[in-house]
Amino acid sequence: MLVKVQIDGNTPNKKKLKKNTHEISKITYKSLGLVESALEEFLQENIEVLTQEEDYELMIIGKQVRNNANKRTDLVGIDSNGNVVVIEIKRDESQAIRYAASFAKITSVQEIVEKVYADYLVHYENVKEEDAVEIGIENIVGFLNDHEAFDNFNADQRIILVASSFDPSVLSASAWLLTKGLDISCFEITPQLIEGENGDEYLLEIKKLLPLGSDDDYFSEILTNENKRPTALRQSSWTRKSFPKLTHMLEVGLVSEGDEIFFKNKESESLGKIQSGNNVEFNGKIISLNAWAKQFAPSGKVNGYDYAVVKEKNKTLSEIRAEGYHLFDGMGFDPIE
Numbered sequence: 001m002l003v004k005v006q007i008d009g010n011t012p013n014k015k016k017l018k019k020n021t022h023e024i025s026k027i028t029y030k031s032l033g034l035v036e037s038a039l040e041e042f043l044q045e046n047i048e049v050l051t052q053e054e055d056y057e058l059m060i061i062g063k064q065v066r067n068n069a070n071k072r073t074d075l076v077g078i079d080s081n082g083n084v085v086v087i088e089i090k091r092d093e094s095q096a097i098r099y100a101a102s103f104a105k106i107t108s109v110q111e112i113v114e115k116v117y118a119d120y121l122v123h124y125e126n127v128k129e130e131d132a133v134e135i136g137i138e139n140i141v142g143f144l145n146d147h148e149a150f151d152n153f154n155a156d157q158r159i160i161l162v163a164s165s166f167d168p169s170v171l172s173a174s175a176w177l178l179t180k181g182l183d184i185s186c187f188e189i190t191p192q193l194i195e196g197e198n199g200d201e202y203l204l205e206i207k208k209l210l211p212l213g214s215d216d217d218y219f220s221e222i223l224t225n226e227n228k229r230p231t232a233l234r235q236s237s238w239t240r241k242s243f244p245k246l247t248h249m250l251e252v253g254l255v256s257e258g259d260e261i262f263f264k265n266k267e268s269e270s271l272g273k274i275q276s277g278n279n280v281e282f283n284g285k286i287i288s289l290n291a292w293a294k295q296f297a298p299s300g301k302v303n304g305y306d307y308a309v310v311k312e313k314n315k316t317l318s319e320i321r322a323e324g325y326h327l328f329d330g331m332g333f334d335p336i337e
Contacts, residue, residue: 082152
């Protein structure tokens with residue numbers, strides 16, 4: 001729930017928080033005159049909204065890609081682990097699985113450029129057709145090399161489902177598929193209306209429904225019977241590497257809310273404070289850890305855990321997490337290799 005408030009008072013000691021009389025309300029895309037393609041276009045241009053709290057980056061390489069069965073995939077991407085990613089909007093998991101399967105046989109960067117990315121560059125990036133393959137290969141190889149993932153190109157496929165709401169059967173099926181090793185995520189994106197004296201404003205509320213921090217988070221609500229199985233049996237079917245996030249490190253006491261952190265070798269300009277929910281307070285704003293870290297990375301692509309140094313400990317979050325990994329035993333995370 002979001003509540004609109006206003007701050008009254010001019011001096012720090014006399015400022016008060018008051019509820020604003022203007023409401024924040026959930027609305028539909030239809031009421032805004034928007035169709036499915038509007039959300040698709042928004043994600044095409046702002047795909048980072050799905051990954052700001054994740055440990056991977058996404059690069060969009062295709063839109064409305066036609067497969068061998070003459071069906072169209074909404075968006076296609078490559079993540080920083082080298083996986084090909086199928087992003088489907090308002091569709092069920094079975095359709096997305098078929099689309100993902102059609103990409104499984106692609107074995108080289110050149111092949112995916114020729115089949116998918118070159119056309120995207122021509123139609124959406126204003127690249128000349130005769131230059132598209134060369135530029136496409138250069139872009140993807142550069143992206144993979146930046147993340148040391150070239151050797152893992154398309155070793156696996158990932159599915160991301162996006163909708164304003166999900167039928168419980170889709171979530172249940174997706175959760176079950178996760179236990180069988182399919183890498184699938186579900187994001188709910190709903191528009192919010194903020195009424196104001198100077199006109200209406202709009203927000204998009206983005207919720208990641210699956211997977212959550214560990215299997216127990218969603219099995220307890222969606223797959224009650226599956227949750228009764230021993231944890232070891234559930235973990236054995238995972239292929240996605242799932243590691244504790246900042247919120248879990250706070251939970252077990254490895255770090256504390258308010259701890260000062262800075263980006264490695266850039267303390268003066270990056271100093272912030274750890275906040276709940278995988279967030280950092282920086283320059284008076286609460287932003288995600290990865291969004292904070294991206295501001296100081298030369299390429300804008302970085303895993304925040306590897307570069308965020310906790311000032312008091314003089315160690316990165318990755319180092320602190322590794323040293324205290326025993327504290328996460330039984331929480332469903334993968335071991336550090």
